[in-house]
Amino acid sequence: MLGGDALSAVGSGMTLPFLLVYLSQVRGIDVGVAGLAVATVALAGFAGNPVGGWLSDVIGSRRALVCGLLVSAVGAFTVTLVRDPWHAFAASAVVGVGLALVTPAQDALLATVVEPRQRPTVFAVRNATLNAGYGVGGVAAAFIADLGSAQSFVVLYVVDGCTFLLFVPVLIVLLPDAGRATRRTDAATAPTSPARRGYRAVLRDTTFLQVWVLMAFLVTIGFAQTLSGFPAYATGDGGVGAHVVGIAFAANTFAVVLLQLPVLRVMTGHRRTTGMALACTFWAVAWVVTAIAGTSGGGSLAAVGLTAALVVFAVGETLLAPSQASLVNDLAPDDLRGRYNGLYTLAWTTGLMVGPALAGFALGAGHGRGLFLGLAAACLVAASLTWGLGRRLPAHLDVVASVRDEDPVDRRP
Known part of the structure; x- marks a missing residue:
């Protein structure tokens, strides 16, 4: 799971720092409008984070993570199609929703695939692997990105989308039983239970x-x-x-x-x-x-x-x-x-x-x-x-x- 997480971090490191540059300097969208479009990524999180948490409890964190990865991949691919300002807002919103769904599901799943005493270690290691992934992605983007070539940025976002998709079979094949929704017992369905509230x-x-x-x-x-x-x-x-x-x-x-x-x-x-x-x-x-x-x-x-x-x-x-x-x-x-x-x-x-x-x-x-x-x-x-x-x-x-x-x-x- 940490490997898949690091792989998707490589893709994010290749693209997220360059979204404003891509929209304004490559697609010709006014920089102020492009900035508002980029802010849409964060704004989507205000709705997406609680929904992602709720979804993890309802269908299980692994399934919720798969959903989030698929949405993130669609968002990355959609960015390559941006031509007009409304395209930028729509694509950024999809990217934001995908990331907002992925993060809570990922944290919940990671916490359940290890013993409680191992959580500090696994989250610390995840911090190191994420930073490594972002670093590799940033270096790769520096070699690929060319402001004079829109196609170079298309390559970056296609690769980013593929890194999300490659994480999906890891979850399905290697972790088939992880992150299942907690089955409610009779006590859990009582009016004062956390599950109901x-x-x-x-x-x-x-x-x-x-x-x-x-x-x-x-x-x-x-x-x-x-x-x-x-x-x-x-x-x-x-x-x-x-x-x-x-x-x-x-x-x-x-x-x-x-x-x-x-x-x-x-x-x-x-x-x-x-x-x-x-x-x-x-x-x-x-x-x-x-x-x-x-x-x-x-x-x-x-x-x-x-x-x-x-x-x-x-x-x-x-x-x-x-x-x-x-x-x-x-x-x-x-x-x-x-x-x-x-x-x-x-x-x-x-x-x-x-x-x-x-x-x-x-x-x-x-x-x-x-x-x-x-x-x-x-x-x-x-x-x-x-x-x-x-x-x-x-x-x-x-x-x-x-x-x-x-x-x-x-x-x-």
């Missing part, structure tokens, strides 16, 4: 809601800024070229792939919330370095500083990976696992919508340095919120378990 039961889980709010906040001040605020600030106030941003992202990807397993070994037996708080601290350092590098006058000093900032950010990513999705799945009962993952994915969608808007407002007002210093402060606030979450979590949920032990080894002070 659906999303209402998830929304009454106050611990999960704390995790949700924290994750939406982290995505807004962290991941979303790497995709929006950072490149805009680096090429604007920072005075560096786009190639420096590319090098910085490549260094980030390499660092995640290289460090994820060693960091996981260090984290095993320790608090999940400690790892999350440390991740926030590393991100705060990364944004301070970014703010300083952006005012160094450009040149090699700025390039080194900006690249170092994303490497430091990568360390935070590796600390976060064993904790976030695995904690959500440890909180989730089996018959609501899809819905928990659907809402958890919605936290990401929310952050990825709010974060770029925040960055655009600050950078447009000429407050680039202030933006990143403010983000650093926000990361420290998030670290304190994480410590607060740790005081509320039961001990067995706040430990990164060892895959070798039946019971988690608690090394907490």
Whole structure:
């Protein structure tokens, strides 16, 4: 399953970063309209994430994932047919719905094909393989994409669609019995059962809601800024070229792939919330370095500083990976696992919508340095919120378990 996931990540790495460029510079759509079309990908997630979670609980996460992969493939193929603005909106919506269906089903399925104590490890490894896939896809796209050739982009999106389709037989043939919908017992059909209450039961889980709010906040001040605020600030106030941003992202990807397993070994037996708080601290350092590098006058000093900032950010990513999705799945009962993952994915969608808007407002007002210093402060606030979450979590949920032990080894002070 991790192999199929990495394969589809290669396709996504080849195409998603270039969608705006493809629509505006290759298909000749006004850049403002093209930007709105690209935003449709995220907007589709607001509806698609809860539907994907519900579908996983109703028909099983494997079947829901297959549906999402098929929709994603159709979306990728449809992008190649774009000629007019309405085509761009329609194709982007299909892409967004497909991704919104895939993510919660994928997380729910991954959580069920391993033992609970293995979840931190498998989600951490998935983070490394995804980054490797995105990196390979980005490098491949750099060699294939040609702004003077629409056909080169058609090749990229066709290959992207095929990577989704190739994942389908892996699920059908190799995992035929995985991710089945949980059969409801008589107790489960009682009026107060989670199975009957659906999303209402998830929304009454106050611990999960704390995790949700924290994750939406982290995505807004962290991941979303790497995709929006950072490149805009680096090429604007920072005075560096786009190639420096590319090098910085490549260094980030390499660092995640290289460090994820060693960091996981260090984290095993320790608090999940400690790892999350440390991740926030590393991100705060990364944004301070970014703010300083952006005012160094450009040149090699700025390039080194900006690249170092994303490497430091990568360390935070590796600390976060064993904790976030695995904690959500440890909180989730089996018959609501899809819905928990659907809402958890919605936290990401929310952050990825709010974060770029925040960055655009600050950078447009000429407050680039202030933006990143403010983000650093926000990361420290998030670290304190994480410590607060740790005081509320039961001990067995706040430990990164060892895959070798039946019971988690608690090394907490």
